[in-house]
Amino acid sequence: MTRLADTIARFFHLAFRPLFVSVLVVLLLQPLYLLALASLGTLAPRERTIQHLNDAFAQGVLADDGAPRGLIWRGGEQLTECISLGIGLDLAESAWQSAITGAYAKVGDTHACAGLHHAVAGEKTDWQPYFRYWHGYRVILAPLVALFPLWLVKLINALIVALACAAFWLTLRTRCGVAVATIVLASFVCLSDVLFIWRTATHSLSLAYILAGACLFAAALQRHWSGPSLIVFAAALGSGFNFIDFLINPPMMPMLLAFFVLLDKRADAGLLALASVIAWFGGYAETWLAKWLIAYGALPASAGVFAAVLSTAEVRTVGALSGVYLVPLAATVRAFLRTLSRVGVIVPIAIALALAHYAATASSIDWRRALWLSTPLLVSLLWFEALSSHSQFHLTVTSRSAAMGIALVLGAVVVSMARPPSLRDLRSHLDMLMAPLLRRLSRRAP
Secondary structure: OOOHHHHHHHHHHHHHHHHHHHHHHHHHHHHHHHHHHHHHHHHHHHHHHHHHHHHHHOOOOOOOOOOOOOOHOOOOOOOHHHHHHHHHOOOOOOOOEEEEEEEHEOOOOHHHHHHHHHHHHHOOOOOEEOOOOOOHHHHHHHHHHHHHHHHHHHHHHHHHHHHHHHHHHHHHHHHHHHHHHHHHHHHHHHOOOHHHHHHOOHHHHHHHHHHHHHHHHHHHHHHOOOOOHHHHHHHHHHHHHHOOOOOOOOHHHHHHHHHHHHHOOOOOHHHHHHHHHHHHHHHHHHHHHHHHHHHHHHOHHHHHHHHHHHHHHHHHOOOOOOOOOOOHHHHHHHHHHHOOHHHHHHHHHHHHHHHHHHHHHOEEEEHHHHHHHHHHHHHHHHHHHHOOOHHHHHHHHHHHHHHHHHHHHHHHHHHHHHOOOOOHHHHHHHHHHHHHHHHHHHHHHH
8 A cells, every 4th residue: 555655646746747737738739729720711722622622523532422433542431531621611601710610511411522522513512510629630631632633632641651650660660679660560550451541631640640749759758858848748749639630549649658658668667658648638638628618619509519519429438329339348349359350460460470489489578578568558448448439330440549559569579578589580480380381281282
C-alpha cells in the first residue's frame, strides 16, 4: 500500500502541473482552428472545387452509389469521402457558418455521393448539419481539391501516406535498428488496409498525422525534452488530431507515444507514458467539447446540438447496431480477428516463427521487458471496449489500431532479446524451419 501511495504521489508530482498547462494550451488552440476553417473560402474557391468534383463524377472517380466505375478508385470509405468533399459547398452559408456547421449535401435516403453530385450539378439539395466534428482535415483537403483534379488528389493522398510511413520507419530505425523498424512497419501494413487507404482522403490524412506526430514526439524524446514539456506536447498532438479527425483510429497515436516513452528508458518512463496517454486523450476530448460548445452557442435551438451529440455518443458506445454484440471483449476480439483474417497475415506469422526459432537457438528474451514494452497495447483494448458499438460497426477502420498493436508487440520482442537479430538472421532461421517441410513435400511429389 505504501508503494502504491508513493507511485500516485510521484505521478501527481510529474503530471499535475503540465496537465493543467495542457488544458490552457489546448483552449488557446480553439480560436486558431476556427479561424483556419473560416479562411478556406479564400484559399479554396468553391467554383474551382465544384468544377473538379463534377469532373470526378464524369471520369468515374466518384459515383452516385459509392461504387466508382474505375476499379482503381473503388473501395475505401466512399460515404466518408463524399461527406468530407461536400462540406463547405453550401452557397447559402458563409465561411464562418461552414466552419461551425459542417453541413454536407444530402438527397433523401440516397448515398452521400448522390447528394454531393446533386449539389455540384446545381440541383436541389438538402444540407445536413454535421457539427459533431471540427472537420479540420479540410485545411489540407479543400485547397487540394480546388487546385487539382480529384484523381490527382487521391494520388497525393498515397504520397502523403508513403512519406509518413517512411518517416516512421526511419524513426524506428534510429531508435531500435533496421530489423525492428522493418518488422513493425511490414507487420502493420500487411495486417491492415494501408495499401488502399489513399482512396479516402480523411483516412489518409488521419494515418499520416498519427505516424508523423509520433515521429515528432520520438524526436522530442531523443532531444531529452523534460517530462512536463512532453506531456504538454502530447496534449497538443491529441488536440490537433481531434481537429482533423473523423473518429478514425484515435487509440493508435497515444499507443505509439507510450511505446516510444518506454523505449527511452527514463527513470520515470512508466509514469511519463501514462501521463502522455492521459494528456493526449485530454487534449482530444477538450477539443471535441469545445466544438460542441461553439456549435451550441452559434446554432439555433432547433439544431438540438446537445441532444444530437448525446444520442450519437450512446450509439457509439452501447448502440445496438446491426452486427454488433454488446458483450465484454466482443469489440476487442472482433478487431483482432479482422486483422488476422487478412491475406497479409502470412508475413507477421513468418516473422513470429523466425523469432521463435532464433530465441530458441541463438538468443534469450527478457520477457519482463517485452511485456513492459507491449503494455501500450492496452490503450487500444480499452478504447475498443469503451466504444464497443462503434468499434464493431467499423471493423476495417478499428482493426488498424489492432494491427499496429500486434506490430509493436513483435517489435518489443526483438528489442528485448539479448542479441537482437538482423533481418538476415531472421531469414536464415526461417529457412531452417522451412527446410524439413520442403524436404517432405519434395519426397511426396510424384
